[in-house]
Amino acid sequence: MASAAEAIADIDDGASVGIAGFGLSHRYPSTLISALAEKGTRGLTVYCNGLGQPGFPTGHVLAENHQIAHLVTCFSARPGVVSEAEKQIDAGEMTLEMVPQGTLVERMRAGGAGLAAIYTPTGFGSEIAEGKDIRYFDGRPYVLERAITTDFALIRAQRADHFGNVVFRGGSQNFNVSFAKAARVTIVEAEEIVETGAIAPEDVDLPGVFVTRVVPITVRMDIRNLPKRVNRPPSSAKEYLGKPALTREQIGRRAAALLPDNSVVNLGAGLPVQVANWVRDRPVVLHAENGLLNYGGFATDEELDPDLHDAGGMFVTTRDGTSFFDSVTSFEIARGGRLYAVILGTYQVGANGDLANWSAPGMIGGGIGGAMDLAAGAQHVFTTLEHCDSRGRPKLVERCEFPLTMPNCVDAIITDLALLRRPSRGGRDPGRFTLEEIAAGFTVDEVLSLTGMTVDVADEVRVMQEAWL
């Protein structure tokens, strides 16, 4: 097919469209999105991980054009940015359905696989499960999630042949594979279009039977124009009671020291990313939701590869033993119990281990990402956070007021003032957290005065900074 305009010509008003791509990366089907914006189709139902980076040829263009009537997404809002989509949702012009990442790709994959529904542990105890069937299997609760099929999928690939066989590059498979399977018409834009036969059978990531049309990429997001997503320099410490607490870097260092060698770990966006600096020279295996396992450290400017980034959008490197796959496989790893730990940032943690990290009062939806799937499946849930919020209120609370990510799941809290732990889940309620360590320069009573949840105090409370010596 000659052009993107021809390829999307039959996307009519009211169509459902899956738009693959991941987070704030620059790898979106920008050519097809631009053509769809040009065509001006309205009343679209759009399925996506997120609309992408505002101000670039991502799903945001369609929102700014008022082309989206219903948005099904894992990220509708980020702190500090109010997008055009949020304004339209707030005004009632666009409706919103929030879906956990693993659930979204699994529902898409199920639709493509001819299944009607799945029972997943993800989302139980959160508002995501409200109104859905809950059923217990072997004593554990699962949520019935319906399969999704769409009219169209927009896919970005590295290489495609005329039969429709597709190859992705690096960690860029993400939602592309499952979205392609779910669609009646799958439209692929590719950097290279090659003769059928030029792709070896074992190199095909998406067999041609799932692909309807292939067009060349003509619109690209220039990586140099994106907000730089590189490892932050060590931050200065926040102060409590006039005294410096741990820096963000030191929080990461303390959390890293909790990870045994050979553990498989997922690091959430934000503060948990700091952990990566302290495990890069250790045999700790990092996992990213967009489809990387056992990747290396953060890329320097010289090493930067546009198709190698983690789920938070940080550019990374490969190392011996790295593998690439799509987000369906990535969440198999997560929900299937293969992760030793997930380390998540959070808004609030409850005394009973409740985790609230995806939405806050005043947000239009929020940013679920993979947190609900990761928390549901990982053997351990660690959370790294500042002990109090910017207005000085404790983030460790008796009972979370923010929407829950998952009830009763956290087993370690690492803040800039303290380490608190409790036994990991195993059927029985693990009970209260125990204050095990505090930041140098603080007393137990001082830390407790800044803590909003009831905790036990260890017989011997150690100093956090000594844990990694």
Added chain:
Amino acid sequence: MASAAEAIADIDDGASVGIAGFGLSHRYPSTLISALAEKGTRGLTVYCNGLGQPGFPTGHVLAENHQIAHLVTCFSARPGVVSEAEKQIDAGEMTLEMVPQGTLVERMRAGGAGLAAIYTPTGFGSEIAEGKDIRYFDGRPYVLERAITTDFALIRAQRADHFGNVVFRGGSQNFNVSFAKAARVTIVEAEEIVETGAIAPEDVDLPGVFVTRVVPITVRMDIRNLPKRVNRPPSSAKEYLGKPALTREQIGRRAAALLPDNSVVNLGAGLPVQVANWVRDRPVVLHAENGLLNYGGFATDEELDPDLHDAGGMFVTTRDGTSFFDSVTSFEIARGGRLYAVILGTYQVGANGDLANWSAPGMIGGGIGGAMDLAAGAQHVFTTLEHCDSRGRPKLVERCEFPLTMPNCVDAIITDLALLRRPSRGGRDPGRFTLEEIAAGFTVDEVLSLTGMTVDVADEVRVMQEAWL
């Protein structure tokens, strides 16, 4: 790990073990199976597509050793062979659960993915669905199938590194990937064990997080000792009323002429394989359940590649546009509606389109294979068969007496005497079959006298042999 004996040392009595491998191929984890036979573990629950070729180091060795207490499989019996497993099942020494191929890999994959259950269309209306929850979604019936997890999986691969990353070769992924995901301990035997880093990230078919142990292959099935599975020479025609009907080759030729260019088609084992000879030079895309799409014709002795075979065990070639994947993806294609047609052999077809092709009176279980998944998902279900059985009884019957594969699904019947069709499924009951063509030399009344179902007769009944001229 040094040896297979060490790798399987903790498979204790009563363990559940998934044994990957496909059909009558020679690619089974024979090294690990042999070690397990040597160890003599008893009371095993074994999950497999089938036990493999009797008389070779396949699952049959474990049956012959009386090590299996419960067998969960897609193939428990084949016509003309009575295996040791069948004898033990018949004697009540071993229990049996029959599972459709697509359902088995999907249940395994669901177990590995941390899901509890799925709703699949496969098996509805057959005895496979008996006692299971049935639920209608959008007016269509689905069967609730529980996820499976196992204690162990035995996997055969081409290459593995010390991190556990695995590469399969050709069309040999089949059940390996899903079985590895479902197991608590996955043991891989590989032809080559390489340093971590020697496998490129994009070449990894099964990420190391799913793999627990890797051992070298020391026991192989020699392909030369297997019963030769090559394309049969044209057979002589069967006679009815003293007159020759179509040969098997001609049945295949007639069926092939029903397939439009660029259609994606799955050919069942046995008679449907004949169709392949007539489409190899046409743009018809062949699909095989073990994980090949758009493969070429049958391999000659010179072309024979041990890792390239179709689901019936026939050795095939690749061609421009071929792709390889695992059986999970293969059944996504089937159930997801991507096949224009599946062509299946059958024991009986009912007047209402019922298909009975997996079990017959006197069989211990039967051979479901992928038929239920394929029939549930394909846009068209064609069946090729001899018009009457070896004792002269019509195979086209008013109502099937044999266990159903799927009710009301067949839309074309191609026999050695006739072509009968009816509108394809689409919500409404398509009604009776119409006799459209008959074999040269026969009259309509003669064909009807050999037909056990009520049919309509076309105004103009044509001659089958003229259809491909």
